[in-house]
Amino acid sequence: MQVLDGKALALKKRKGLAEKTAQLLAKQGIKPCLVVVLVGENPASQVYVRNKEKAAVEAGFESRILRYPETMTETDLLALLAELNQDLEVHGILVQLPLPPQIREDFVLEAIDPSKDVDGFHPFNVGRLWTGDPLRVPSTPAGIMALLEEYGINPAGKKAVVIGRSNIVGKPMAEMLLAADATVTVAHSKTENLAQVAREADILVVAIGRGHFIGPDFVKDGAVVIDVGMNRSPEGKLIGDVDFEAVKEKVSFVTPVPGGVGPMTIAMLLEQTFQAASETHPE
Numbered sequence: 001m002q003v004l005d006g007k008a009l010a011l012k013k014r015k016g017l018a019e020k021t022a023q024l025l026a027k028q029g030i031k032p033c034l035v036v037v038l039v040g041e042n043p044a045s046q047v048y049v050r051n052k053e054k055a056a057v058e059a060g061f062e063s064r065i066l067r068y069p070e071t072m073t074e075t076d077l078l079a080l081l082a083e084l085n086q087d088l089e090v091h092g093i094l095v096q097l098p099l100p101p102q103i104r105e106d107f108v109l110e111a112i113d114p115s116k117d118v119d120g121f122h123p124f125n126v127g128r129l130w131t132g133d134p135l136r137v138p139s140t141p142a143g144i145m146a147l148l149e150e151y152g153i154n155p156a157g158k159k160a161v162v163i164g165r166s167n168i169v170g171k172p173m174a175e176m177l178l179a180a181d182a183t184v185t186v187a188h189s190k191t192e193n194l195a196q197v198a199r200e201a202d203i204l205v206v207a208i209g210r211g212h213f214i215g216p217d218f219v220k221d222g223a224v225v226i227d228v229g230m231n232r233s234p235e236g237k238l239i240g241d242v243d244f245e246a247v248k249e250k251v252s253f254v255t256p257v258p259g260g261v262g263p264m265t266i267a268m269l270l271e272q273t274f275q276a277a278s279e280t281h282p283e
Ligand code: NAP
Pocket: 140, 163, 164, 165, 166, 167, 168, 169, 170, 187, 188, 189, 190, 191, 194, 207, 208, 209, 210, 228, 229, 230, 231, 261, 262, 263, 265
């Protein structure tokens, strides 16, 4: 069994990015700028936003966090996004989810300029991904594809099972594996005989949000297992959807939690922002 070390690969990618960023600034005078909009006081969001800011600054980016009260109106948020879309110095815009109930998430995501949509959630970017011509893509599945590539795991011709069908992980993951020529099954809470379906997978991606749900009976001998889950154990420890200790003897590769998929997500977000910045041409 080999551990897919997302922490190490993310560090390597961020270091490479810092070098490319220094070159972009020196040669073209462009400094990638990521703006994160945070509405309200959600404690988990505060932590995510701080981590993104730290990573962006370390890569040599300009990082702006715009904080607004829980009572912000949808109209004000849409007006802010219109301004950021026009601002030539802003390359990536990310609205931290969840939003308070008075603000419609779909309206907000659709108001971001697709080229600045570094989360890849705008329907334009979803369509580009599914038509095989991706522009900006969701960072978590992109990070998983980068991990597979790093360890020489080629999905072509393999049977892949993705458990979870969210717009941010499961669905784009399925499409990226399909684009890499895997034969893909997407499973979810209504799937019958889930363990049997999962056991068919050469590559099993689990994104359901239930601590240690996946044990050895869900895993084929020699499978590659990717654990996206981030859950709290009753003792308050961060745990994945996969019971790592219980499956590790059965699998060929597996991601740990923490240190697997999580760190790759931020690295890929920075890569998308760099991409957006390097495509701009100052007037
Ligand atoms: P989500 O929107 O809640 O979606 C969960 C999916 O899992 C749904 O499609 C649901 O099926 C399915 N599901 C739930 N219980 C199931 C069960 N018992 N059997 C089979 N399928 C089941 O979650 P998400 O946003 O995709 O996130 C999933 C997990 O990944 C969470 O732990 C989250 O914290 C983590 N996450 C990690 C990262 C990272 O960077 N590491 C990024 C994003 C998310 P239905 O559609 O039928 O309801």
